[in-house]
Amino acid sequence: MDKRKISNTCFIVSIVLFAVAMIHQEWTEKDSNTTTTAQQNNVKNIIFIIGDGMGPNQMSLVPTPNNFERSQSIGFSKTYSASHRVTDSAAGGTALACGVKTRNGMLGMNADSVPVNSIMYELSQSGFATGEVASCRITHATPAAFYAHQPNREMDAEILQDLCKYGPDVFVAGGNKLLVADSLVQAGYQVIYNLDTMATIESGKVACILAKEDMPTSPFRGDTIAQSVKQALRLLEKNEKGFFLMIEGSQIDWAGHGNEGERLRAEMADIDRVIGVCMDYADANPGTLVFITADHETGGLSLPGEDLTPTFSTGQHSGVHVPFYAYGTGADKLTGIHENTDFKALLLSLVNR
Ligand SMILES: [Zn+2]
Numbered sequence: 317m318d319k320r321k322i323s324n325t326c327f328i329v330s331i332v333l334f335a336v337a338m339i340h341q342e343w344t345e346k347d348s349n350t351t352t353t354a355q356q357n358n359v360k361n362i363i364f365i366i367g368d369g370m371g372p373n374q375m376s377l378v379p380t381p382n383n384f385e386r387s388q389s390i391g392f393s394k395t396y397s398a399s400h401r402v403t404d405s406a407a408g409g410t411a412l413a414c415g416v417k418t419r420n421g422m423l424g425m426n427a428d429s430v431p432v433n434s435i436m437y438e439l440s441q442s443g444f445a446t447g448e449v450a451s452c453r454i455t456h457a458t459p460a461a462f463y464a465h466q467p468n469r470e471m472d473a474e475i476l477q478d479l480c481k482y483g484p485d486v487f488v489a490g491g492n493k494l495l496v497a498d499s500l501v502q503a504g505y506q507v508i509y510n511l512d513t514m515a516t517i518e519s520g521k522v523a524c525i526l527a528k529e530d531m532p533t534s535p536f537r538g539d540t541i542a543q544s545v546k547q548a549l550r551l552l553e554k555n556e557k558g559f560f561l562m563i564e565g566s567q568i569d570w571a572g573h574g575n576e577g578e579r580l581r582a583e584m585a586d587i588d589r590v591i592g593v594c595m596d597y598a599d600a601n602p603g604t605l606v607f608i609t610a611d612h613e614t615g616g617l618s619l620p621g622e623d624l625t626p627t628f629s630t631g632q633h634s635g636v637h638v639p640f641y642a643y644g645t646g647a648d649k650l651t652g653i654h655e656n657t658d659f660k661a662l663l664l665s666l667v668n669r
Pocket residue numbers: 369405569570573614633
């Protein structure tokens with residue numbers, strides 16, 4: 317072989333080796349990209365807990381150690397609405413559920429009255445099971461913000477129609493005087509009225525209505541909410557793809573409006589018990605993220621003196637930032653000071669869809 321042929325052969329071999337090296341590198345990069353994406357999106361179940369009216373000082377009413385203190389990351393949420401420095405629960409719930417600021421009183425639509433899908437609806441469209449548990453009636457502003465699209469939170473009849481169309485697969489809450497079991501049955505729900513019956517159900521849509529309207533206040537409803545959450549989790553976890561469960565401690569807000577310190581203490585003890593149930597579930601079920609926040613603060617609570625006497629500065633909501641807490645898979649991605657409209661996208665970015 318002459319020198320020229322040897323040189324050509326070496327050149328061709330070099331080109332081939334270079335090409336093989338590049339292809340290998342590309343595949344390795346693709347592989348590591350896939351791994352990175354999988355690591356970022358490894359949340360399968362979201363438990364989204366809203367303490368209605370639960371500002372930064374409300375947590376201090378819970379004796380320590382408590383379940384809030386188990387949180388793996390914390391931050392703050394800015395609660396103002398599109399129309400007011402001080403939000404109501406409809407605009408606050410819509411911001412958390414749908415990721416848009418809207419005007420006070422509006423549900424599931426932006427400030428221009430354009431309907432917006434909630435995180436619950438979007439996950440249901442991706443094959444996730446969905447649920448809601450609340451100590452108020454199911455048509456009240458916060459639970460309704462996750463399924464209804466109405467310009468006024470008082471439009472009960474229209475909200476009930478939205479419940480039948482876009483409601484969660486499973487819910488446990490109070491009822492509504494306009495709520496007719498027939499309409500829920502037509503929407504595919506098994507309508508039941510106690511948790512013992514719920515414990516016998518193994519599949520299908522479930523509407524468990526535990527009161528004619530709102531549930532009793534804490535401590536008079538015992539551990540009903542914690543038991544309701546356990547029943548909802550038992551049904552939702554049957555869905556292999558995963559689930560979204562919204563839980564509302566609805567009456568923290570009402571204790572704040574009434575400036576009732578001891579009632580507020582009891583409601584906070586109840587939500588702490590529910591948070592414990594959910595964090596234990598996350599421990600036992602990797603892939604579960606527990607996210608806890610509020611729509612706004614109620615009562616302008618302070619706790620002066622050595623005995624931390626609950627002292628209120630208003631019978632209304634206040635405009636302070638509210639805390640959020642996260643636990644379980646993906647919790648490390650949730651920290652800092654956020655708009656209340658950020659969480660829908662943030663949580664969805666962590667889910668393996
Ligand atoms: Zn309120």
